[in-house]
Amino acid sequence: MSVLEQKTFIAAIPPFDRLLEADLERMVQSVDIAYFKTGEYLIPAGRVPDHLFIVIKGLVHELSDEEKVSVYTKQDSFNPLALIENSNSNAFVAQEETICYLVPKVVFLNILHRNKSFENFYYQDLTARLNDLIEQRNSKEVASFMVARIEDAYIQPPVFVDAQVSIAEAVKLMREQKVMALLIKRDQDVGIMTDTDVSNHVVLKRVPIDAAVGDIATYRLIGAKIDDFLFNANLLMTRNSIKHLIIYDRENQIAGILDQVDLLSYFSTHSHLIAVQIERATTTEQLKKASQTLVSMIQSLYSRGVKVRFISQLVGELNKKIFEKLYQLIAPPELLANSCLLVMGSEGREEQILKTDQDNAIILRDGFEYPDLPKLTQSLTEILIDFGYPPCPGKIMVSNPFWCKSLKAFQDQMYDWVDQPNEEALMNLAIFYDAQAIAGDTSLLAAVKNYLYKLLNDNLIFFSSFARPTLAFETPLSWFEGFIVEKNEHKDELDMKKGGIFPIVHGVRSLALEHRLTCTNTIERIKVLRDKGVLDKDFAIELIEAFAFMISIRLDAELKKVNLNQDYDNYIKPDALNKLERDLLKDSFKIVNEFKKFITHHFRLNMVS
Structure with a gap:
């Protein structure tokens, strides 16, 4: 590899892309190239290295007491903190034939102390490193697309x-x-x-x-x-x-x-064209065509570096328009005037990006009856399935009479869920609390939610029971900061929803319900809770960034499966992430654990069985 090739290779890797030309030249001139056989120790446990390692080719595992805590592949570097702190407790072992650049310790530290931007990289908080990851992924695309005012x-x-x-x-x-x-x-x-x-x-x-x-x-x-x-x-x-x-x-x-x-x-995402298609649709077939273009729009936005929270907002708006238009197409005027179509769960929170299980309901005005309602609701469910929205395994859909009833019946249901908070009742209440009105008379949903807020009091046992599912799943991070992965059909993968996303969603939802918040989006709820002083300002920022990053990592894995014509799910493979992404995911899981501790203390979950 020529000096120019070495320089190009190193300069493309964060944080070496922050180096001044002279420092980059000095680093390239000082590097050695080393070869390691499978099983060979690059850095034994307890030994402070003399070099910074940059992987050119191969695979290296970092071990703590024989447990894998990190993986390094092409363009990853290690172990800078050992050089900075002059201490090292972990071992680094080649898992296959590996070639690395070796940057002398003295050269690395000299450049580090002369370049503040380079030095800051190793001391950044989660938010700053997430921004670096976005820059790494998108570079020029982000400048032209997201930064344009x-x-x-x-x-x-x-x-x-x-x-x-x-x-x-x-x-x-x-x-x-x-x-x-x-x-x-x-x-x-x-x-x-x-x-x-x-x-x-x-x-x-x-x-x-x-x-x-x-x-x-x-x-x-x-x-x-x-x-x-x-x-x-x-x-x-x-x-x-x-x-x-x-x-x-x-x-x-x-x-x-x-x-x-x-x-x-x-813009080249054509989101405006989708909105126009939805608005102009006069048949369900025309509406279906509009809904089928959402995935390509999502791929375009994501590839251009648009933050996932903004993508979910836009997709949420378009999904609402699709549901609203569909209801207007199949429901007669008298039903529209006397009912309210709701979306719930991730759709209601505007956090559904790729299409997932349906969660919807209809509230009818008291005294109003429509004889063909069962036929119409079954048709609505089937059309949405045809559009690509899978049926809900728990049948939380308008075609289930339990989720299609009068205002009074829903209010009675609220009373039962609050009065007898068993596991199923609390799950249904959580789903309903995230509801948004999409079509028809939106005041019907407001009436049910206002009734719910009146039912709630400062009952510690109820709120503790509601919040407890926040702790239902273990965070997939070991004591030694290694990822805990599945060993079954999802071998070497971890479930992002159970491991990180759900605990934040439900913990925040529990706090939101306690404070009778009317907003449904998780990030918006965090911001309101921060403004109310429920969450510490700095921790709220970290919580938002961790939540957004985990959704982003999941979306990235989902889109890759879509491109391979595979079914997408909540699983990701940590070893497929680059070094920065793995570190950020570990930091995000640490934030999840801190949030679980906060929820445990706030709702006294260790005191209420």
Whole structure:
């Protein structure tokens, strides 16, 4: 390998990508290359190494008392902390023929102390190292996609007209100014009129062109700040089914209008097209086609470095639109007016990214009856299965009469779950607490939840029982910080949901229920609990980052299985992760353990059986 090849190889590995040119040159000039046979010790236990090892080829296991605690493959480096602290207790053994660069200790430490950014890498907290991982994964893609702000796009200058101006004059002005929207001044209010408004009112509703433009304007403006991210602008447009966004400057004055077409010059995910497909669907087959494009959109967003929490938000909005549209397509007007369709579980929390089991329900207005309801709910379940949403093994679906009943029946059910909190009751209550109203009369869900909040009191035994499942599964991290993996059909894999994601979801849900929070998303709940002083500010940040990272790791594994046409699940293989990812996963599991201790203390789980 030439000096240039060595330099290119090392420079591509974090944190060596932070080195100045002169330091990188010095490191490359000083390295040796060493070969190790299978079973050979690179660093025996108890010996402080003389070099930093960078794996060129092969596989190395780090052992603590003969237990594997870490794995190193191509482009991984070890053991920098042994050089920094001048101590080492673990052994490093080649599991196959291995070739490494050896960087002399004196050279490594000299560069470390001269380069603050390089040094900080080895002392970062979880949040900072997660950001490094994102940079490592996405580099230039992230800069162009996630960092782009609204001010980077073309913003149509604001064109104002008085509300008394005729529609004909307003349309003429739009043509002259070459704009697709005008801002309408009516007394102290400002509204917007778009080309779509003209079509809807003049062409379809036969409003005279001499009528005042203010009569067809919309005065509920939806906007964003000019220094906000374009991705958030896209999310706002998708959530509200709009094509124009009012943009405010830093002094909160209207700076102009962001048109969807201009925003899309920064996007190639086609999320807007999916939303349009959903909106325009007139048959379930058309809606199915829209739902089937979600996976490719998710893959595109993830490959571009969009944070998983933002992907889940966007997917959540699109999923809600799909469910809402489907219900509108198959339910007659009288049912829509007297019922509320809910999504629950991960869908209700907007944390479902790839399609998983259905969790849905219908609340009916008291006294309302619809004879064909069983047939309609069965059809709804079957159509969703056809769309790719698997049936729930526990039958938590609208086709099950238990999850399709009147407001009073649901309120009675709340009373029973709280009054007799057995395992099944608490599980059902947890699922329902995450519910979001999707279609129909949303006040019906609000009525049930408000009734639930009134039932709850400061009953320690109830809340302790509700919170206990947080501890149901062991964290797959040993005392020696090695991963505890399966030995059955999922050999060498671990379950991310049981091991890390569920304890955070349910622990946070328990705290949220105790404080009667109305938000359903786990990260939003953490933020509210932090603001209320329930969670320490710094720990809340760590908890959010650990949760987001574990979901990201799971999504990465799921998408790889999708690409191989395999069924995706909650399992990941730790040995398939790179060194930074493995370290971050271990840190995330440590956060999970700390959170379990907090929940145990907060709800006194060690005192209540």
